[in-house]
Amino acid sequence: MKHLIIVLLFLLPTFTMAQRGSERNNEIEAYRIAYLTQKLDLTAEEAKIFWPIYNDWQKEQKALRKERAQKMISFRKITEIEELSDTEIQTLITNDFSFKQRDLNLDKKYYYKLKSSLPIKIVGKYYRAQEAFKRELLAKYRNNGQARQN
Numbered sequence: 001m002k003h004l005i006i007v008l009l010f011l012l013p014t015f016t017m018a019q020r021g022s023e024r025n026n027e028i029e030a031y032r033i034a035y036l037t038q039k040l041d042l043t044a045e046e047a048k049i050f051w052p053i054y055n056d057w058q059k060e061q062k063a064l065r066k067e068r069a070q071k072m073i074s075f076r077k078i079t080e081i082e083e084l085s086d087t088e089i090q091t092l093i094t095n096d097f098s099f100k101q102r103d104l105n106l107d108k109k110y111y112y113k114l115k116s117s118l119p120i121k122i123v124g125k126y127y128r129a130q131e132a133f134k135r136e137l138l139a140k141y142r143n144n145g146q147a148r149q150n
Contacts, residue, residue: 029058032133039129040122049117050126057110064106068099 042050081089114123 028137031137035133035136036126036129039132040125042122046118046122050114050122053110053113053117057106057113060106060110061103064099064102071095 036054040046040050084092111123114126
């Protein structure tokens with residue numbers, strides 16, 4: 001029983017951090033959806049087409065990121081490159097290329113879906129809004145970090 005309590009005490013911070021990360025991801029996604037809704041200004045018909053495509057795209061991206069996190073060993077986690085064989089290093093690098101290519105293929109797939117279903121100007125607005133959202137999000141978190149440090 002003592003061992004169980006000790007184990008739970010050590011795992012509690014991990015669960016708490018995971019929950020905070022999940023809450024932050026949900027908060028960011030809600031913010032992204034609100035941002036896109038405002039910037040795209042879709043008609044009801046366009047929204048019926050856009051949002052299911054967007055949601056499918058997000059699901060596939062999330063699955064790819066999860067797979068990458070599970071299968072990839074980050075160079076940041078490796079303390080000494082010298083401890084790896086040349087083959088292991090090559091494998092890490094080529095696996096990273098593979099995931100980047102799959103991510104690019106996913107982007108292309110959904111670009112063509114959007115382009116074939118909606119006017120190209122709306123597709124352009126979407127890509128523009130995505131880039132603006134990223135900049136705004138980075139600025140928001142950068143400013144929050146500075147506020148916490150002061």
